[in-house]
Amino acid sequence: MKKNKNIKMILLFLVPVAFLYISFFIYPLAFVLGTSLTEWNGISAMKFIGLGNYKKLLTDGTFLLSIKNNIIWALSGGFIQIPLATMVALILARKPRGWKTLRTIYFLPNIISAVAIAMMWKAIYNPMYGFLNAFLNLFGIEGHNWLGETATALPAVIAQTVLYIGYFMVIIFAATTTIPKSFYEAAEIDGCTTLQQEWYITLPMIRGILVTTITLAMAYGMRHFEATFLMTSGGPAHSTSVMGLVLYNKMDAFRLGEANATGTILILLGTVVIVLIRKLLSRGDAGSDSVQ
């Protein structure tokens, strides 16, 4: 009787969440999947064309370049941003003088609008008046049109995002505070250097959090849109295009069937990349899931 009552209560609590989840995630997802198989401009009737939109996208050079760029974004997030954030977190965890101020400074960009940051970097990269070229010129180094050259545009946009490590740094820093101090004391008695302590104690102890942050950073990379849209609109010559931007442009042109096919590919690829990376990083670490 008590068990039945519990089930009823559980169902009662689940219903609102399930309703919201079905209404605002499952239904839209099914709608996106369904309409991705149609030719539709959002106003006139839909026309079923099977996998036509997918075929078109997967033979379009710009879209394939966008997939490649998204993967570069994801890898940069996971393997440049997170190592940088880890390095800073480990240094701050040693509580050097002014560590609290530094922690705040590193985190500050996260409370500033992404639009403002993108605009600021656009000004920094300006080849005529930007700070970066002026700085390089001081050392006799010739400047570039950072956002206007195909070779430098993508790294320039990625750099202005990846450099902001504060969000992940705070998560990793919090994880380091859970490691008992006695581990380090014992290691010190055994003659371990600071680097050895970080390598053999800290990193293995926060492995679960590292996997989580890498996953998150890569997920952000796969769905990246804002900075590219604001700084380059995907240019020059599509060199910075990403799937989110392709989706936006398709919607803007009322090609909603193609836009939804782009969205579906984005979801599928994102899921595959995230699952793969988690499998890879969690290999040989049975407890990593429980740590997270």
Next chain:
Amino acid sequence: MRKITFLVLSLTLLAAGTLFANGQQDKEKEIVLKWPSIWVGEDSKAGAVAELVDQFNADNAGKIRVEVEAQPDYDGYEQKIRTSIAAGIVPDIFTMKLNPTTKAYYESPLLMDFSKELNGGWGKDFNAGTVAQATVDGMVKSLPYEVAITPVWYNMDLFKKAGVSKYPQTYAEFLDAAAKLKAAGFIPTSQMTGGSNAWTSMLWYSHFLASFGGPDVYANPFGTDAYVKAAEVLLAMYSDGNTSIDAIGGDAGVSGGHYLAGESAMFINGPWYIGRVKSEAPAVYSATEVGPAPAAGNNKGAMVGFLQTNFAAAANADDPEKAAAAVKFIKWMTKSENVAKISAASGAMFAVKYDSSSITDELMGKFINASNDASFTIPHLEGVVTSDVITEFGQALGKMALGEATPEEFVEMLKKVQDQ
């Protein structure tokens, strides 16, 4: 005593009830029209439009009330309208740009067709040909309102300082003037490949298309000779220092910024930019003249002009009173004297016949002269192709300007998107 108290209370309740009922009745009678408008905030037309809305509301008090929903961001506004129509919810009144992408709106039965009202005499209020431009399959679901021309703006002070006595009329003269301007330390032209449509360069390209292809250039298939030749000239604008080094990847801020700063000698934009130049760069404003682009092809004196903004409204098929109220308001906004007020306050040009003698702005006067002097006028490229072709325009232009594509390949990139 009790009886008196009961009587007073009853009377009070009765009076309150009657008043409430009357109030409700008045409210029920009043038709409220929601108008998401871009002519708000810092927009040059904001003040005059607000005055006209207030006056309309005062004249129709208790019957019709127009409520303006401020939407100062142009791109955001267009997105909102598109999403609303796609979702089947059309604002009571709104404005739109008519182009091949937004022509899809005409497929929606939710939009009002003004053709009946226009045929009833209202159509005579509009300049010749403008209603025809807004007619699709016999329907007029977007009423022509604001028009614009986008001539070349040139800074005569910079020309004089560089030793160029007059604005170049031909391509050869342009190259000669550009060489002198560069020697004097000025940037000959403002260009941009960035933004959603590479606006300034797209307008330069449209001028060259007119020059090479004549008034019917858009009737020719994409990729024919005029498109390639115009691309060759556009490439020359990006070569040999004929534009700024930040033009590739640059947006409207970059392109307009160089002109405002008195760094570039030639720039293209519409009359809506006059207010900004006047307030932010008065010296540049005083030195600015406008005219057609130097003739690179056989056609001289061509101008690029188009319907900038059209009025549209919800069909309100199930509420004819509301539909009639919307028509009444749009008729008010298109009244000759009201259009003249907005024009005088903002410098904007309109598709409605009105007396423009009240326009006192010197540069606006030059715009009107340039429009009158044009040998013919064609729309800009953005007005005749779908938005994905224009998105591609900036990307293809960047590729060509970086030396990664020839003019033929540039045109081919655009054609490929159009053929999709």
